[in-house]
Amino acid sequence: PTTDDCPADVETLGRSTWTLLHSIAATYPKTPSVSQQSDLKTFMGVFSRLYPCWVCAEDFQRYMEKDHIQVGSRDEFGKWLCEAHNAVNVKLGKNTFDCSKWEERWRTGWKDGRCD
Ligand code: FAD
Numbered sequence: 001p002t003t004d005d006c007p008a009d010v011e012t013l014g015r016s017t018w019t020l021l022h023s024i025a026a027t028y029p030k031t032p033s034v035s036q037q038s039d040l041k042t043f044m045g046v047f048s049r050l051y052p053c054w055v056c057a058e059d060f061q062r063y064m065e066k067d068h069i070q071v072g073s074r075d076e077f078g079k080w081l082c083e084a085h086n087a088v089n090v091k092l093g094k095n096t097f098d099c100s101k102w103e104e105r106w107r108t109g110w111k112d113g114r115c116d
Pocket of ligand 1: 010011012013014015016017018022051055056057059060081082083084085086088089092094096097102105
């Protein structure tokens with residue numbers, strides 16, 4: 001049976017949310033304006049308080065307190081977000097992701113052409 005029309009569990013919510021967040025990183029400017037930087041900081045701060053998995057949100061807020069968000073460029077934010085995602089991967093016992101590849105995964109597609 002399909003479960004597409006049921007409320008999202010923590011896994012589905014997480015996968016969808018990482019897709020949104022990494023896609024925001026992928027479209028974030030290489031040289032963002034002051035107001036774009038400020039928007040992203042505000043968005044991520046509010047996000048960390050509203051994320052509808054409360055234990056996840058609490059841990060993510062704590063993560064942001066010790067590892068301050070980087071919004072100076074696409075590359076900075078993309079790498080910061082990748083490290084933040086890796087911290088969750090470690091907590092959940094999942095494999096970590098090679099952050100030198102975040103743009104291939106989320107922006108350009110893989111060099112082998114499988115996304116073309
Ligand atoms: P996901 O972790 O959802 O990843 C989706 C895809 O992203 C992967 O298939 C891979 O291609 C790619 N990817 C993986 N790692 C990275 C990376 N470091 N950088 C870039 N791309 C990457 N779940 C809990 O059970 N407990 C929690 O406390 C918790 N906290 C969360 C906090 C946040 C902010 C978010 C967004 C989600 C959280 N989740 C939590 C959900 C969890 O991270 C996963 O989304 C969920 O377990 C589904 O995992 P998955 O294996 O399908 O892949």
